[in-house]
Amino acid sequence: MVSRAGGRARGATIIDVAAHAGVSPMTVSRVINGRPGVRPASQAAVLAAIEALAYTPNFAARSLVTSSELKIGVIYSNPSAAFMSEFLTGVFEEASARGARLVLLKGADGKPPSDAAIEDLVASGISGLILTPPLGESPALLRVLRKAGLPMAAVGAYASADAICVRIDDRQAAYETTRHLLDLGHRRIGFIVGNPDQTATSERMAGFYAAIREVEGAEATVAQGDFSYGSGLTAGEQLLGNDPAPTAIFASNDDMAAAVVSVAHRRQLDVPRELTVAGFDDTTAAVMLWPPLTTVHQPVRDLAAEALRLLAAEIASRAAPADRPHDHVLAHRLIERQSTARCP
Numbered sequence: 516m517v518s519r520a521g522g523r524a525r526g527a528t529i530i531d532v533a534a535h536a537g538v539s540p541m542t543v544s545r546v547i548n549g550r551p552g553v554r555p556a557s558q559a560a561v562l563a564a565i566e567a568l569a570y571t572p573n574f575a576a577r578s579l580v581t582s583s584e585l586k587i588g589v590i591y592s593n594p595s596a597a598f599m600s601e602f603l604t605g606v607f608e609e610a611s612a613r614g615a616r617l618v619l620l621k622g623a624d625g626k627p628p629s630d631a632a633i634e635d636l637v638a639s640g641i642s643g644l645i646l647t648p649p650l651g652e653s654p655a656l657l658r659v660l661r662k663a664g665l666p667m668a669a670v671g672a673y674a675s676a677d678a679i680c681v682r683i684d685d686r687q688a689a690y691e692t693t694r695h696l697l698d699l700g701h702r703r704i705g706f707i708v709g710n711p712d713q714t715a716t717s718e719r720m721a722g723f724y725a726a727i728r729e730v731e732g733a734e735a736t737v738a739q740g741d742f743s744y745g746s747g748l749t750a751g752e753q754l755l756g757n758d759p760a761p762t763a764i765f766a767s768n769d770d771m772a773a774a775v776v777s778v779a780h781r782r783q784l785d786v787p788r789e790l791t792v793a794g795f796d797d798t799t800a801a802v803m804l805w806p807p808l809t810t811v812h813q814p815v816r817d818l819a820a821e822a823l824r825l826l827a828a829e830i831a832s833r834a835a836p837a838d839r840p841h842d843h844v845l846a847h848r849l850i851e852r853q854s855t856a857r858c859p
Contacts, residue, residue, distance in 0.1 A: 527568035529638045535564035544637050545664045553664075585615035585827055588636050590656070591647040592622030594743035595770045597798035598815060602647055602670065605819030613827060625649055625710065625741070627656035637663045643826045645670070645819075649713045651678060666829045668822040670815075673714040674842040679829065681822045683847040685715045688811045689722030691849050692765055692793050695809075697730045700858035701763040701791060704733065705754035707740045707747060707775070709767035719767050719795065736761055740771045747774025755782060755790075762858050763791035769800040772808050776854065787856035797850055806853035814845055821845065 533543045538557050545553050546561040553561075564570070589606060593599050610617050620636050622628045627650055628636075643666040650656055651669025657677050660667060667678035674680055696704055706723050709716040720737075727733045736757060738750035747766060751774055754761055766772035772794030776786055784790045786806055794801055797812035821843065 527570040529570075529640075531568055532561065532564045532570050533638075535568060536560040539634065539662070542662075544640065547640075585610075585613060585643075585830065586618065586639075586641050587615055587823065587826065588618045588620060588639075588641040588644045589647070590620045590622065590628065590633070590636070590644060590650055592625050592627065592650055593647050594625055594741065595768060595796075595798070595800075597770060597800040598742075598768070598796060599647070601796075601798050601815035602819045605816030606645065606823055608816070609820035609823040613823070615823070615827070622650065627653050627659075630659055633659055637665065641665065642830050643667065645822050645826060646672070646678065648672065648715065649710050651675070651680065652713055666826055668826040670818045670822050671713070671715055673718075676841070678841075679822065679825050679843065680841055681818050681825065681843045681845065682715070683813050683818075683845055685718035686722040686725070688795070688813070688847045688849075689719040689765075689767075690726045691722075692795070692809075692811055693723045693726035694729075695849060695851075696763045696765060696791060696793060696855070697726060697733060699763070699791065699855060701761075702730070702733050702858070703736070703759060703761045703763070705736045705738065705757075705761035705764040707738050707750040707754070707764065707766040707771050709740055709742045709771075711739070711741075716767065723765065740767065742768050742770060744770045744774045747771030748778060751775035751778035755779070755784070761790075763793070763855070765793045765795075767795050769794040769796045769798050769808060769810055772810065772854075773800050773804050776804055776806075776808075787854050788859065791855045791858070793855055801850075801852070809852045809855040810850055812848045812850050814847070817845055 529543050542557055543561050546558050620628050646669040648671035651672030669678040669680050671682050672680045708720055727735045738753045740746035740750045764775050772792055775792050779786050779790045786792055794808040794810035797810045801808040801810045
């Protein structure tokens with residue numbers, strides 16, 4: 516079941532309680548949900564405000580205390596529609612199996628939502644949060660959420676004291692893909708980098724260069740992208756405008772790889788006979804063009820489902836963040852399709 520944050524019950528609201536007590540709505544939510552980390556004076560002020568205003572927590576908030584219902588906030592802002600489609604399918608399916616409710620909050624252009632929107636989400640009575648890339652590594656967002664004291668899971672992020680991190684081995688996956696291109700005889704290989712604010716980006720680039728260094732005569736040319744199709748068009752034009760141009764291009768996600776194929780077609784280059792192209796993620800974008808992409812299968816649906824499963828387990832156990840494993844790595848694999856061929 517999907518709902519949206521922002522509804523208000525009749526009578527006093529959690530916002531009213533916060534104003535009366537002189538604390539943030541996040542603090543009120545933590546007191547209501549029995550979360551640690553609230554100063555005794557603040558807790559006393561909140562309890563006094565609840566009594567003075569005759570505030571009654573709504574059903575969702577009460578269910579959090581009894582653990583009879585999971586209400587999970589999902590904060591997302593990702594430029595890849597294909598990635599988000601896979602992610603949301605995974606988290607919806609897991610939520611449905613658990614009878615959990617999801618509250619979605621979207622940021623714009625890869626940026627976190629406003630602080631006010633986040634406070635409203637927390638105040639709605641959620642029991643935990645799931646963050647999509649790149650938000651799981653946003654210092655500004657994590658700083659705001661840390662105050663709420665809610666359990667969090669971040670997909671695609673690397674080990675953090677603030678959240679359960681669920682990911683693949685990006686470095687190894689990029690290494691294996693680059694080795695595949697080298698084994699096909701390619702020695703001039705272009706690489707399109709993703710969002711520079713994500714650890715996965717630097718890990719994929721490290722894996723790419725690790726493979727390049729292993730083969731004598733291999734040359735690398737790098738162009739900057741941000742995981743969006745538009746950035747892939749710009750980067751593809753830049754790489755193919757070089758003289759000599761690369762014989763293979765490895766893009767850090769499928770959206771950018773699909774853009775490279777489009778640029779190649781516009782330049783009347785045959786893929787893969789004249790240009791080999793590889794991607795990363797194995798989303799629907801990989802198979803909705805011709806030729807379909809050779810790509811790293813990142814199990815996005817499984818990552819999303821695992822994030823919710825681990826988050827639900829932490830909420831049920833009420834384990835302290837320091838007591839949990841922070842990093843969970845799922846398996847990846849290279850999927851070979853028709854966009855790659857031996858170097859001509």
